[in-house]
Amino acid sequence: MPIPKLSTLFAQAGSRRDPATGAISVPIYQTASFSHPALGRSTGFDYSRTSNPTRLALEETLAAADGGARGFAFASGLAALDTLLRLFAPGDRIVVTEDLYGGTFRLFERVFRPLGIDARYVDTADTAAVGRAIEDPRVRAVFVETPTNPLLKIADLRALAVLTRARGVLLIVDNTFLTPCLQRPLELGADVVTYSATKFLAGHNDVVAGALVARTPELADKIAFLQNACGAVLGPQDAWLTLRGLKTLPLRLRQQQENAIAIASWLAGHPRVRRVLYPGLPSHPGHEILVREGSGFGGMIACEVEDPARIPAILENVRVFLxxxxxxxxxxxxxxxxVQTHADIDPATRERLGINASLLRLSVGIEDADDLIRDLAAVL
Ligand SMILES: Cc1ncc(COP(=O)(O)O)c(C=O)c1O
Structure with missing residues (x-):
């Protein structure tokens, strides 16, 4: 049987896992513990922190989707990252994307820096800058968010993997924005993929979840140890909701991207919009990289409005966007x-990066594109 395409894999995620009843939807195994048939024997499940059948269905789906050895589901995207960063020791340095989700920045700065793990921020869309940064012998990993949140900069993952492999350091990629449907970092040479599954993977703004997928069994064993030892696992209900969301991921993304292309093109011609950042626009500096290394551009847009004084009115008066x-x-x-997602980054750094008072971020959903454009037209 050839490896199924992603839409087949996702549509049937969790099916065929309950031979006793033939349930098509994987049951929610709402149990903390599992009884043993005899001393020294196990059904394969002992205690739900270590493993739970509903969570396992999700973890196996995510591993297959990214082509990794194993997947791991966590209570949030930050819980996944928190667990992963415990691979490192005091004195280690990690080269980190400079414009990244503010919560990830906070985790590096306020939680791991006091523990002796040093994040060194660089523009990871600039491969040469990453090359210079990893010459430091303390560097143990490169952590890349691509596209970045919120500026949607694109890293050349294939080129970065050549650098990290030559130095024997890990390449970790936050693939939250594109998902395995549009970018498969492990195939491009990354070692671990991290997700806020809260976002596109689950896709319905109704669950907070996170995930890691490791390329090799050796790395997967270390993460499995940490997942069980630290315990920030995803509960069975939320694992089921995430699986349920995954079933329609390819369909949703297709519509979100189609809408995003329409909106970005429209915004690019609007007189009150100074700059549009969307990797699907051929003018975007990362466009060519995604054409080569990915299979789409996603549903996220950032734009700068001409007059930041209008932003409160824009935010208050949208009727279709929330x-x-x-x-x-x-x-x-x-x-x-x-003021929202990146408030934890100091104002001078925000300004230098371009996360300024004029910048808005749009997460484009599956509504009718004309309704979305009319809504923006009315507020702009
Ligand atoms: C790119 C990215 N990574 C990680 C996270 C953190 O995930 P969570 O909110 O599920 O903890 C977020 C949250 O917005 C994000 O946008």
């Missing part, structure tokens, strides 16, 4: 990164 944090769900959301 003014909210988060992204990737079926409902379109509009976010103001400087």
């Amino acid at each position: 003014f909210a944090e988060s992204l990737g769900g079926v409902e379109s959301l509009i976010t103001y990164p400087a």
Whole structure:
């Protein structure tokens, strides 16, 4: 049997896992513990922190989707990253994307820096800059968010993997924005993929979840140890909701991307919009990389409005977009990164990176593109 395409894999995620009843939807195994048939024997499940059948169905689906040895589901995207970063020791340095989700920055700065793990921020869309940064002998990993949140910069993962492999350091990729449907970092040479599954993977703004997928069994064993030892696992209900969301991921993404292309093209011609950042526009500096290394551009757009004084009115008056944090769900959301998702980055750094007072981020959903454009037209 050839490896199934992603839409087949996702549509049937969790099916055929309950031979006793033939349930098509994997049951929610709402149990903390599992009884043993005899001393020294196990059904394969002992205690739900270690493994749970509903969570396992999700973890196996994610591993297959990314082509990794094993997948791991966590209570949130940050819980996944928190667990992963415990691979490192005091004195280690990690080269990190400079414009990245503010919560990830906070985790590096406020939690791991005091523990002796040093994040060194660089523009990971600049391969040469990463090359210079990893010459430091303390560097143990490169952590790349691509596209970045919120500026949607694109890293050349294939080129970065050549660098990290030559130095024997890990390449970790936050693939939240594109998902395995549009970018498969492990195939491009990365070692671990991290997700906020809250976003596109689950896709309905109704669950907070995270995931890791490791390329090799050796790395997977280390993560499995940490997942069980630290315990920030995803509960069975939320694992089921995430699986349920995954079934329609390819369909949702197709519509979100189609809508995003229409909206980005329209915004690019609007007189009150100074700059549009969407990797699907041929003018975007990362467009060519995604054409080569990915299979799409996703549903996230950032744009700068001409007059930042209008932003409060824009956020208050949208009627189809919802003014909210988060992204990737079926409902379109509009976010103001400087005061919401990226408030933990100091103002001078935000300004230098371009996360300024004029910047808005759009997470485009599956609604009718004309309704979304009319909504933006009315507020702009
Ligand atoms: C790119 C990215 N990575 C990680 C996270 C953190 O995930 P979570 O909110 O599920 O903890 C987010 C959240 O917005 C994100 O946008």
